Amino acid sequence: MTTHKLLMLPGDGIGPEVMEQVRPLATLLGQAGVARFEVETGLVGGCAYDACGRAISDADMALAQAADAVLLGAVGGPRWDGVPYDVRPEAGLFRLRKELQLFANLRPAVCYPALADASSLKRELVDGLDLMLVRELTGGIYFGEPKEILDLGNGQRRGIDTQVYDTHEIERVGRVAFELARQRGNKVTSAEKRNVMKSGVLWNEVITALHRNEYPDVHLEHQLADSLGMQLVRAPKQFDVILTDNLFGDLLSDVAAMLTGSIGMLPSASLGAADAAGGGRRALYEPVHGSAPDIAGKALANPIAMINSFAMCLRTSFGLVDAAGLVEQAVANVLAAGLRTDDIRTPGTRTLSTGGMGRAIHDELARLLG
Incomplete structure (x- = not known):
């Protein structure tokens, strides 16, 4: 052995x-x-x-x-x-x-038939649910610099966290998501906040180019992260592989977990x-x-x-x-x-x-x- x-x-x-x-x-x-x-x-x-x-x-x-x-x-x-x-x-x-x-953090959300009634959503919305959330794990706002609390004087302080992504960080986690999609339903939904965040604009551009150059056979759609959160509790079975950054992945994966009945049900892999x-x-x-x-x-x-x-x-x-x-x-x-x-x-x-x-x-x- x-x-x-x-x-x-x-x-x-x-x-x-x-x-x-x-x-x-x-x-x-x-x-x-x-x-x-x-x-x-x-x-x-x-x-x-x-x-x-x-x-x-x-x-x-x-x-x-x-x-x-x-x-x-x-x-x-x-x-x-x-x-x-x-x-x-x-x-x-x-x-x-x-x-x-x-x-790359992989978080599957699978609803066992026996637990469909334990979900906070109606059975017909979650029965048969099988989605994979791919979260970038070593960049973004949790690791960006500067990260500090400044004393501004007069009793005022300022907390600073910095959202930073480079092209190669986005590309490598994007490849993980596209490769997984090829083994599943062949669909990737990429989520960011390009409407208010420059890092979201870059994320969208890099994933779009990666899809065009290396994975044109996989269906790609883009959604704003807040809209995707709403869709997760409206019609979660529309998703196959969800790709997103460190912060939004942290939030959305917990939402996806509760669709299955309990956060105590779901594993993850960090690769x-x-x-x-x-x-x-x-x-x-x-x-x-x-x-x-x-x-x-x-x-x-x-x-x-x-x-x-x-x-x-x-x-x-x-x-x-x-x-x-x-x-x-x-x-x-x-x-x-x-x-x-x-x-x-x-x-x-x-x-x-x-x-x-x-x-x-x-x-x-x-x-x-x-």
């Missing part, structure tokens, strides 16, 4: 609880002869700050650099609200993204550039949800987003397409059997704890593996 080096960074809040549900699945796949996983564990976020005064240590960053893929749970919580800005829990996640050069020699690429996989400190330690967290992030890892980083499909099928079968966590429960279903849902998916995967 091929051995894959996997780094687990459970993080804060519910992160450790949902990450713990992945380990038995990796063990089961190893026992079934699918692949062997060499698993290491590190600290990121608030727990890392408590341990070493930084949101991720240099040692754990080195482990991430050496791993074939990284799984991350969640970071942050009110416990660390008072720590210095540059060592806040989220700084660990930003460092991983920056130093691993993870520029770097493909290696020219072997075709591999650095990647980090994490649930879309946050650390949810209000339910941490109560066995209420939904582990499905974390488990589906592992499935994305199997498919994208390790090439284990069949195994990824079996994990996703196990999730679908458990939901179809009426098993739920608290966030997605409906009348007539059976509510499970975090561990209970993890065990149910494990047992169903074992059945599918034969």
